[in-house]
Amino acid sequence: MTATAAERRAARAEARREEILDAAQKIFASKGYNETGIADIAAELGIGHGTFYRYFENKQDIAVQVLDRAILDIASALSDEDPHASNDVDEYRAQTTRIMLRMFEKLESHPEAFALLHVQSVAIDTTATQRSFEAYSAYTEVFLRNGIEKGFLRQDMDVEITAQALVGLIFEGTRRAIAEDTPRELWMRWINAGVALMFEGVSANQNG
Amino acid sequence: MTATAAERRAARAEARREEILDAAQKIFASKGYNETGIADIAAELGIGHGTFYRYFENKQDIAVQVLDRAILDIASALSDEDPHASNDVDEYRAQTTRIMLRMFEKLESHPEAFALLHVQSVAIDTTATQRSFEAYSAYTEVFLRNGIEKGFLRQDMDVEITAQALVGLIFEGTRRAIAEDTPRELWMRWINAGVALMFEGVSANQNG
DNA sequence: AAAAGCGGAATGACGTGTCATTCTTTTGAA
DNA sequence: TTCAAAAGAATGACACGTCATTCCGCTTTT
Numbered sequence: 001m002t003a004t005a006a007e008r009r010a011a012r013a014e015a016r017r018e019e020i021l022d023a024a025q026k027i028f029a030s031k032g033y034n035e036t037g038i039a040d041i042a043a044e045l046g047i048g049h050g051t052f053y054r055y056f057e058n059k060q061d062i063a064v065q066v067l068d069r070a071i072l073d074i075a076s077a078l079s080d081e082d083p084h085a086s087n088d089v090d091e092y093r094a095q096t097t098r099i100m101l102r103m104f105e106k107l108e109s110h111p112e113a114f115a116l117l118h119v120q121s122v123a124i125d126t127t128a129t130q131r132s133f134e135a136y137s138a139y140t141e142v143f144l145r146n147g148i149e150k151g152f153l154r155q156d157m158d159v160e161i162t163a164q165a166l167v168g169l170i171f172e173g174t175r176r177a178i179a180e181d182t183p184r185e186l187w188m189r190w191i192n193a194g195v196a197l198m199f200e201g202v203s204a205n206q207n208g
Numbered sequence: 209m210t211a212t213a214a215e216r217r218a219a220r221a222e223a224r225r226e227e228i229l230d231a232a233q234k235i236f237a238s239k240g241y242n243e244t245g246i247a248d249i250a251a252e253l254g255i256g257h258g259t260f261y262r263y264f265e266n267k268q269d270i271a272v273q274v275l276d277r278a279i280l281d282i283a284s285a286l287s288d289e290d291p292h293a294s295n296d297v298d299e300y301r302a303q304t305t306r307i308m309l310r311m312f313e314k315l316e317s318h319p320e321a322f323a324l325l326h327v328q329s330v331a332i333d334t335t336a337t338q339r340s341f342e343a344y345s346a347y348t349e350v351f352l353r354n355g356i357e358k359g360f361l362r363q364d365m366d367v368e369i370t371a372q373a374l375v376g377l378i379f380e381g382t383r384r385a386i387a388e389d390t391p392r393e394l395w396m397r398w399i400n401a402g403v404a405l406m407f408e409g410v411s412a413n414q415n416g
Numbered sequence: 417a418a419a420a421g422c423g424g425a426a427t428g429a430c431g432t433g434t435c436a437t438t439c440t441t442t443t444g445a446a
Numbered sequence: 447t448t449c450a451a452a453a454g455a456a457t458g459a460c461a462c463g464t465c466a467t468t469c470c471g472c473t474t475t476t
Binding site: 213216217245246247257258261266267 | 430432
Binding site: 034089122123126130133144147151152155157158160161162166167168171172173179189190192193196197199200201202203204205 | 240242297327362366372375376377379383387397402409411
């Protein structure tokens with residue numbers, strides 16, 4: 001171990017920073033931003049709350065970082081699908097199904113991330129959620145454009161708005177799920193009904 | 209004017225109660241629940257903040273009442289469509305279009321109501337929004353069941369989930385609109401794209 | 417021994433809710 | 447009708463608790 005003293009210190013500091021972020025995420029998600037005191041975060045870790053200020057500017061500072069982490073975490077559920085990969089409706093349908101499935105898996109493994117995104121974000125930074133939704137719908141637009149170019153999606157679609165609506169549809173599922181615990185069977189209903197609505201609409205089969 | 213003194217007093221008290229509710233709605237919607245002090249509400253009306261406590265228990269008390277009012281206000285945009293009226297897809301499509309249009313009109317005339325429903329509600333009473341969304345989707349279910357029975361909507365539809373998803377879709381539009389001011393032209397795009405997505409889905413015309 | 421890290425008491429700003437006091441309306445006796 | 451007393455309404459100073467942030471003495475690391 002050729003680590004210098006300074007390097008070791010920096011590593012320890014970084015580790016503790018992460019610990020504090022984790023504790024804050026947990027408590028913000030469960031008690032809520034406004035109801036959480038710095039002392040609560042410190043107590044969770046058994047450290048003095050003065051120590052907190054060695055690692056973060058203030059409460060707003062850590063809250064923004066916690067929220068950003070959560071948003072990135074959720075975004076990662078989308079990132080491993082290539083928006084240009086699909087060549088027909090069935091492929092795109094399968095892709096969408098995988099994305100929604102991954103979303104619900106994320107919800108199960110990191111429920112706090114969704115609580116932060118949907119609930120606490122308004123207390124922390126209203127614009128953060130907006131910006132993230134903007135990013136999600138921009139990404140969705142790429143998928144839609146791909147399908148329109150290749151001819152398997154509706155040619156007259158208003159891509160921008162449709163993308164926004166689809167993001168709203170998907171996140172409505174996760175939003176509801178954070179309120180009460182959601183068994184895997186209910187996910188499946190959401191995924192099936194959501195995908196059916198998205199691809200076929202509500203109309204009976206013989207349309208137009 | 210045969211009003212007794214007691215009646216006059218009661219009327220005046222009720223009027224002031226309304227004034228305070230209005231002021232609170234305005235300020236909660238603009239500053240946010242947690243950032244609003246009783247003093248702010250009183251200042252808005254130019255009354256002493258002690259007076260506030262003659263009319264409401266505390267901040268939570270008035271906030272719940274303000275939120276309930278807002279939810280009822282928004283619900284009224286739906287109430288004048290009969291869920292059993294439509295007999296074919298086109299009629300139901302027209303009904304849906306009217307509902308969405310009325311929603312955006314409500315948004316224009318009472319923007320604070322939506323700010324309260326979408327944003328402040330989580331700070332005031334998490335369960336209130338849930339309950340209201342529950343009510344909206346239960347109402348939507350009635351429309352869907354009507355269409356399935358009459359054969360013009362998809363027979364295999366998961367009515368419960370689809371209704372929830374549709375509510376999410378519609379409110380995503382209003383949610384976005386409260387952030388930035390939304391010109392009427394953008395409403396129309398939302399209504400058109402939303403209705404198209406709902407009835408036809410994203411797929412190109414000749415499906416399955 | 418010096419430097420860095422830590423803890424928790426102290427500080428001060430702020431918001432809530434109370435209450436003694438003042439102002440307004442109503443009452444009813446003259 | 448008049449007006450003084452009673453009842454009701456409004457006010458804002460203040461007590462109180464809470465909490466983010468700071469400060470300084472103590473401990474651990476180098």
